[in-house]
Structure formats: structure tokens, C-alpha cells
Amino acid sequence: MTIRLLHLSDLHLDRVFAAMGCQGELARRRRQGLREALTGAGRLAMEQGCLAVTIGGDLYEHERAGVDTGRFLAETFASWQPMRVLISPGNHDALLPGSLYRRVEWPDNVTVFGATELEPVELTDGVTIWGLAHREPAWQGDPLAGSPATSGSGVHLALFHGAEIGTRPEGKSMHGPFHAERIRAAGFAAALCGHYHGRRLDTGSGLLYPGTPEPLSFDDEGGRGPVVVEISDSGDVQFIAHDTNRWSVFTVECDAEECGSAEAVIDEVTMHCESTGLGNPERTMIRVDLTGVIDSAISLDAFTVELSVRERLGLAAVKVRDRTAPYVDLETALVEESTRGAFVRAATAAAKDADLEDALVLEEALRYGLMALSGAEVGLR
């Protein structure tokens, strides 16, 4: 008989979304969306006849999780009974004093792992889940250290929050580092992990990162959702991903070089945003990288573009990264005997010797100066 589990991680309940340009009502809708993702995962698990739901950490964000979140989780998990819920706390929901895991009265079907070493919980005859917990926000231990007693019969699955060293994304923190090659060597058929927000299903090594069930940043494009783990009678383990996300994010690049006015830029951006297909605009967030060399006389204001495009398309959010550069005939400007020429020369020379931060300031100063010297209203970005 095939045994099924549903694995999810990195839900990050109570996350802030200001970095995505969301606040107020929109941010609240996003957070509600995260809760809906959890309840949806439970529904999927029950439809699939899963024996348990495993959560690989970062279920909520400790700094912001409140009483209401604890209540929501307890009620949700209770409604899943008799299906079990096994939780391995991660770095954002570490088992600290004051943690929700300590002060919420969890229903009987919930198991929260508490030690920093893998401990077994027999799920059913022949299937054992080994889980551990982060007990501090920056735990550097190896989840697969030690020698768990996996030599017995049956299928052993590891459940933990950790950073697989070989595939660490740029800039991602190193919590719970481990090597994928150690999974099978330690006697586990698979490692149900959390921490990386991108989905990764590697049946060869047994490594599973389901990714975030809803996009948490503009980099989280594409389908997202939990993964069903199937264990056959012979002990083979398969991963089946399900795209259940209701929110979508896109990043589009828009060249404004051919645009002669701010209005034209807005039109161009609108067209590029429409090209994503939109789907459900009210749950779509688009980041626009505005590029190209444009006339300094065009007063381009990123906020205005965001507002206009959002209103035109009914999108949840539009975030514009203004990467345009003012049109400067540098060759002419460098020799031009005028204040403008002298300004360009001075700014360019200063930028050559400046550090990165100052160089960015000078780049902006050049942009604003050229706009001003062209007589146009200085468009801020």
C-alpha cells in the first residue's frame, strides 16, 4: 500500500511585504494569502489521502507572530485530525523562549521536534520520520551529523530545516549546513527540507525543497506549492509537486528608449505587464525593470508609473526599478564649452575615483543635473 505525506516549508506567516511595495491593506491581503496557502495544503493532503503533513521549518516569523497566529495554527491543525502534523522548527521559527511552539496548546495530532539532533517518530508500521529543531536563530550545526539508528527495517525520512551546501542560492544564509550526498549515506530514503525558497526535487539524492507555497519576493516566479511524497511498498520514494499558489509575481524588462514622454513610458510599461498574461490581476504583482537611454527632458517619476500602470491593469502591485539612463552625448558633452559640459566632465571624473556608494550618488546627480539643465522638471526615482 502506498503511503503518502504532504511536505511544505517556508510559509513565513506574518511576514512583512514592504520590500515588495506592499503595505496596509495589500500587505494584509498577502498575509491572509499565506494563511490560505496553509489551509489549502491541508485540503490537498486530505484529498490525496495523506497520512501526515510535514513542515520543514519557517512556518511563521517569530518576531511578528502573535496570539492570533498561534490560535490560527492550533485550530487549523486540529481540523486536520486524525492526520498528523510533524513540525521541524527553522531559523525564523526557532524553538526560543516565548516561541509559539512553547506557549500554544497544540492538538494531539501535532508533533513539534525539540532537539538539535534527529529524533525518530514512527508514523506507521515501516515508516519513520526523523526530525530536529533549530533552537537559536543562527544554528550552524550539521543536521545529518551523528549516527541515527536507521539500520532497522522500513523507510526512514529525515525532516529538518537546513542549507544544502552545493546548491546554496546567492546571498542565502547558511543555517544548518549539510551535503546532499550524506542523505543516503545516513540511511535516509529522503530528506524533507526547508530554507531555500525555490523548489527542488532531486530523487537521485533524495533531497526535497518544496519552496515557498506563495511568492515572498519578486524572485519567486512560477508555480509554487507543497509536494506530495509517495512511499511505495518496496520503499521507493517519489516526489509529486503541486502548484497551488494563488498569488503570482513577474519581473518584466521594459525598454523606454523609444518613448518620447512620460506617458509613452507608462504605455510601454503597461503593454509589457499585459504580456505576462496577468491571470488574476488582483493577486498579481509585477516588478518592472525600466531600461534604456531616454531624453533628459522627459520627467520620469517611478511612483507615477507604478500608480498609473496599477490602476490601468487592476494589479495588486507594480514596482518599478528605474534603470534608465539620461541621454548624454558624452563625446560632445566632454568637450562642450558650457556649464553643462563642465558639469558632465566633473561628475564623470568624480565617479571614476568614487567608491560604489558615492558613484551611485554621482550617477543620480548626473541624471538630475542633466534633467535640470535640459529645462525639464527633475523626475525623482
Place this chain on the structure above:
Amino acid sequence: MILERVEITGFGCLHDVTAELHPRITVITGRNESGKSTLLRAVRGALYGVDAGGQGRAVDRSDWARYEPWNGGGYGLALTYKLDDGRRIRVARRLDTREQSVQVLELGGSELTDELRSGRSVTPGRFHLGIDEIVFCATAWLGDDGLRLDAPESARQRAVQLQEAIERLADTRRGVTAAQAMVRIREAMDRVGSERRTTSPLGVATARLRTLERTIAEARTRLAAVAVDQERLTTLDATLNAESERWREAERARISGRLAEVASRRVRLGEMVRESRLQGAEVEATASYARFPLDVETEVTTLGGELAQARSNATGAHARWQAAVDRLRPIRTRREVIATGVTAIGPGVEFGNDVGERSQRLRGELIAVAGAARRNGGDDAREAALRREIAATGLRTLPANVIDELLPELEAAGHGGWRFGVAAVLAAGLGAAVAVAFAHAHTVVAAVVAVVLGAIVAAACAWRAWTRASAASRARAAATALALDAGVDPAELARLQDRLPVLRTLHEALDDAERRTAGRRAEAEAVQVALGSLLERAGALAAKAGIDAAWRGADATTDAAITSAQHILDRVDAIVHQARRRDELVAEDAVLAAEESACSQSREDVDRAERAVANLEIRLRTVLKAGGVSVADADATSLVAGVHHASERRRSHDAARRRLDELQRSVLALGGDAATLENLETALADQLMQCGGDPDTALAAEPPDAAVLQALDLEAERARRAATSAGDQARELRARLGGVLDTLPVIADLEDERDACEIARDRGLRQLTALRRAADLIEAASRVTHREIAPRLAESLGSRLSLLTGARYVEVNVDTDHFALGLLSRERPDMLPLDAVSHGTRDQVALLLRLALCEVLGGGGERTPLLLDEPLLTSDPLRRDLFIEFLHDLSATHQVLLSTADPAMVEAVARVTAGDCSVVRLEDPPVLDVIGGAHSLGRHSARMRLLAGQG
């Protein structure tokens, strides 16, 4: 640069137009919309290209789109001009496409297209004039606004406009001065605001951020407190659960105890009721004995006991009397025998008890003495035997000491040296044999050595044999002497010398025996003494025992003495034995006499006992009668038994009554009736079941006592209070939390807003920083540029102005800030601002300033032609003529192209220039008039007519 010809294939309203241009002044005239400006625009287009839009500029609003040929035909133009160095250049542009194609040829030379390319454009004007199109437009090109001499603006305004124009050119080559740019920058900074200005976006963001930080800190504090309270509530709930459970357990225990106790009471009540019935029956059954006097029982019992005892005594006395009677006969018989015996023994002599003991001691001594006497006799026999053996050896007369001397001598005499003699002979023989052998082996040396060695050994042996023999001889002589001294024949000695060791041994044994014998004699003397003493003591003892046995044989032998002593002691022992026997008999007799006496006593005991029994019976009856008990003829034993029985019944009755009363009291104490207890038991069982207990188990348990029940009650009460207290605390905390939970801020919302404010603030600060930086750079650039340009403008302007104004104005000052002009005239010492000079001077200065700008900004290129599009819109002929004169003078160095729709203007130019000019009439077809002097006719298009000298 002198422009020579313009050829237009199609450009705006013009098509197929060729205009030859005068080297000094060319007037382009025509009605409105005839293409005058278009022609001038075409010249500019030839020099600098035609902007086709793109890179942020709308194509449809570009000049390329604007000047598309109206008739839809070919789109192109060409310009031929001569440089100061005499080279003639032709620029041809095909404008059919946005990309445009251009060809620049040096007529009579090579193609210069690529040499004059700047980026994607080919701009011969920029290379040859040294100024870009913007400067050209601002300086060499005088557009629609023109120089309106009678324009409504005041002089001041126009001066200001001029300054602004210079500033614009100097600053941006466009229509923006650095000051205006700074205004834009400041406007942008105003839009951003500052952190302190709370009405500005930055100020709002900063203030809001501060507020949010505080709010978030407070919210976190509240949440932390709530978390602590929640944990505490969890603990309280756990405590409440535990205390409630303990309360339930205590309550179960209490109710179980009560139930068991009530059940036990009910059972006991039932037992009591049953027992009450039994006791009641007993009372009834013994009612007849209710009045029996118990007080007589004691006495009756006592008397009865005494009576029984007396009877027992009497019985015993009778039995003893019978036994005594049986024993009396043999006692008497025996006594008679004893008397006979004692008589036979007779009276004894009194002697002490130690006589027998002393006799025994003496006997022991006698035995020891006798033993010693026997041992002395044995040693003499042994000595005699040894002497006989010595005599048997034949050397009797040899004393022991002589034997000791003889033995070594005889031994030494036996050790002759004959063995050494034999050894010598053998050694010599052996040596010789070996020598012979070596000699045969031709080993001479070895043979010699063998001989020598054999000789040596033989000599040694021979010497030894001689010494031995000598010693033996001397020993023989000594032995002979000794024998003779001892009176022994030496030959006999030699024959019997083998017996000498045995003889020595016998002598030693004899010596030893003689020594012992000597010792024994002393002992024998001592024995004699001892024996004498013993006899004396024995005699004394016998005397004590009344025996005459004194020892008179002082000279008798030892054996006789011993025998006498034994006899005495025997007699003493016999006396002692007799005395003992008599004593035994006497003692036995005494015992028998006592027994006989005791038997006699038994008879009296019987009589006494019988009398006691009778008395007791009388007393008993007396007591019973006194007690009112009928005695009838019953015997005493029956009477006593009857009294006992009645008393028992009476007591039983009383006990039953008492017990019954007790039971009744107890029943009351147990709570009344069984039905009540049963109801109570049922109620308790129900309560227990409600508490989760098992009534059957409670009923099966041992009922607790009162102390235990009280303890259970106390425990239940304590548990109840603890549970209630925990419940109250939990309730209170829950209520407090409930009120707080609803008002808790959502940290995520606050942090979202805070992050957004932070982003806005950071963005504002970043923008401010960049804007300030831009402002600083612009100001610095402006200062530097103005300081560079102003003096050069002043110089360029000044040199030309003096010339063109007839030295009326000799010097020009240009302010470095805003290029305000000041003119120094000969007439006054101070500098005149431009608005203070005449219109004409102002106009001249304006034009000269443009040229000066061309020079300064052009960096030494060709002399720039002036393209004046409708510059003189004036009705003042005087001023107009003055201006034209000025232009004419100016045209000596700078070519002038002048457009006008006013025919009077054309005439004035012709007049002032005395015909040294060209007039291009743009009609359909356009016409070129060449008025005046030498002017080479250029190439004409088919649609052009020459009016001068027409033919």
C-alpha cells in the same frame, strides 16, 4: 565660411530650388509661407543635418518629419560653401529615410564625409564653424523672434533677455541657464522636502518612522508581556487541571470512605438489631433468676471450695495412712538388723577423719621406696658382665688410656710406603716406554721429555715411599714400647691388635656402669633413711588408730622393713573401714526411725481432716439459709453447684439486660434506622459514580475510622480550595488577556508601514543627496564656465564694437555671474549697462554678442555666417537703415543671409549696399536677383530666372 549655393530637391514647401548666395548679404524675400524660413532652415540642415527624432524624441515631431516635401517628391538638399582657406565644400543630403545619407565633397578634392562624421551624424558645420547646431541656432541663427527693434519689451527686459540668452548658451547651449537648472533642482529638493519639514514627504516619512518605531517597540513589549501571561495561563491551566483532578480524587476518596463507613454502619446496625433480639430472648429466658442473690455466691463458693479442699485433704490423709501402715512393718524389721550390726561392730575409737588419708599417703611413699630399692640391685650385675667381656679379649691389663695411645701408632705403622714404591717403578717404566715410542717416531725431543718426566715422577714416588716407610717404622717402635710398659707382650699385641677398638668400647661401658653404680649407692642410702622415717610415721598413725604397731627392727633389711610397713598400714586401713561402716548403719537407723514416726502422724491427719469437712458443711448450710436459699436435703456439693448455676443465670440475665441497653444506645448512635442509612448509602454511591468512582470497590474496602474520614474530608476541602483558587486565577488572567488580545497591534502591519516609511525616507535622503550633489556640481561648473567665457566674450565683443560704433564704445565688460554687459564709452567714465544704451547700439551689441559667442564657443573655427530670419519687423525706416548699414559693415567679415517679406526692406538693403547683395525671391518658381557687382553665376535650375541683365 562663405555660403555659395543652396540646392533643394525637396524640403518642406520648397522643391527644385537652387539659390546662389552673395558673399556679403543675401536677401531672401517672398510672401508669407513662401519658404523663406524653410530655405534658411535648409542651410542649417545642410550644415548640421536634420533631426529625425529617436532617443527619447518623438519622430513625428522631429524636423525631418516636419520638413518632408509637401509634394511628396524627393527629399534632399545640398549646400556649397567656401572655407577661409579657399577650399570649396559641397554637402549633399538625401532625406528620403530617417537614416539619411550624406555626402561631403571637397570640390576639386576628395570626399570628406567620414572626416566630418560625429557619432552617427555628419556635421560639417560643427567641424568647420567649430560650434554645434545649438550654438549655431542661438548665435548665427536669428529665428522668428528676431531682433524686434520696436518690440514692446522694455530695454531692460531685452537686456535681461540678452543676458539670459548668453547665459543659456554658456550654460547649456539650450534654452536653460544654470540658474534655471538650479531652480529645477531646488524644486525637486522642495518636493522631496527634509526630515525636519513635517509637511514634506521626507519629513512625513521620517516623523512617521519615528512614531512607528516607538509604536512597534511598545507593541513588542505588550506582545512579550502577553506571551508571558499566556505561558503563565498555560501553567495555571495545567495547575487547575491538576488541582481539579486532585480534588476529584480526594472527593472520590472521601465519598468512598463515607460510603464504606455508612455501609459498615448499616451492617453493624443490622448486627446490633439481630443481637438485640438475641439479648432480649436471653433476658426473658433468665427472668426467673432476676432476683437471685448474688452476694451469697462468693461465700458459698469459698465454702464450697474449702469443703472440696477439706474432702480432698481427708481423702489424702486416708491414703497416706494406708501407705504408712504398709511401710511400718519393714521399717521395724530393718531397724532390728541394724541394731544387731552395730552391736557386732562394737564401739569405735574416735580418731580423726584424716587417718585414712594419711595411711594412703604413707602407702604411696612405701611403694616409691620399694621401687628405688629394686633399681639399685640391677646395676651391680651389669658391671660384673662388662668385666667378664674385657677379660675375654685377652688384653685385660691394657688400660683405656694406653689403648688410646696405641691405636694411632699401630695405624701409622700399618701405613707403609710400598704403594709409592710401586708407583715409582711404574712411572719410570712408563716414561721409558713413551720415550721409546717417540724415538721410534723420530721425535727425539718428545722422547727425551718423556724420559725426563718419567724419571721425575719415579723419583717423587720413591721419595714418598721412603718417608712412609720411615714413619711406619717409628710407629712400630712406639707401639712396642707402650705394650711393654703395660705389661703386654708386643707379639701378643700384634696378634690381638684388631680387638683393641672393641676393648676400648668395653672400657668405656665399664666406666659408665661404675659411675652409675656409684650414684645408686647414694640413692640406696637415701632409701634407707626414707624407709626408716616411713616406718616411724606408720607406727604413729597406727597408735592414733588404737593399734600397737611400733617398728623395732632397726637393723632389718630393706625388704623386711618394707614388709613391716605394709603390714602396719594394712591394719590401720582395716580400723578405718570398720569405723565407717558403723557410722553408715547408725545413719540409716535414724532415717528409719523418722519414717516410723511419720507414719504415726498420718493417723492424726485423717481425724483432723474429717472434722474439717463436717464443720464446713455446717457452715455452708447456715450461709444458704441465711441467704434464703432452700437447702432441703441436698448435699453440699449439689448445693454449691446449684448456687453457681443460679448465680450464672442471674449474671447472664443482668448481662443480657445491659447488652440490650447498650445495643439500643448504639443503634441510636448509628443514626437511627437502616432505611435511612440505606438511602444515605445509595446517595453516596450515586455521588461516587458521578465522580468517576466505583461504589462496589468502595464497599469492598475496609471502612475507615473517624480520624481517616476527617483527614479525607480535610484533603477534599483543601483540594477544592486549591482548584478553586487556580480556577479563579486562570479565569482572571484569561479575562484580562481576553480584553488585551483583541487590542493587540499587528506587528506585521506596523513593520510593513515602517519598512515602507524607511524605504521612502531612504529614497528621499538619497534623492536629496544626489540633488545637492548635482546642485554643487552645477554651481561649480557654472562658475568655472562663466569665468572662462565672460572675459573672452568681452574681448571679442569689445574689439568689434569699437570698430563698428566708430570707437564710440571702446570697451565691454561681461559679468561672470549672469553675463550682464557693460559698455564703456568715451563720454563717461562709468560702464553703461546695456539697457541704458540706445536701441540701435543694443541691437548691434546683440548681434555682435552672437558673433562673439560663435567665436568663443566655436573655439576658432570659420567665420560664421549670420542667418537672420525676418529680423527687422519695424516701421522705423531710420533705424532700419542704420541696422542695415550695420549689417553691411558686418558683412565685410561675416556673411549675412537675411529673409524678409517686406519689399521695402529689400530696397533698403539694395540701397545701403549700393547693390552689392543678392536677392532671392521665393515665388513659384523662385527667382534670384543679383543686384550689384561681381557675382558669379552659379548653376541654375531650370526653374530659376536671372533678372539682372536678363535675357
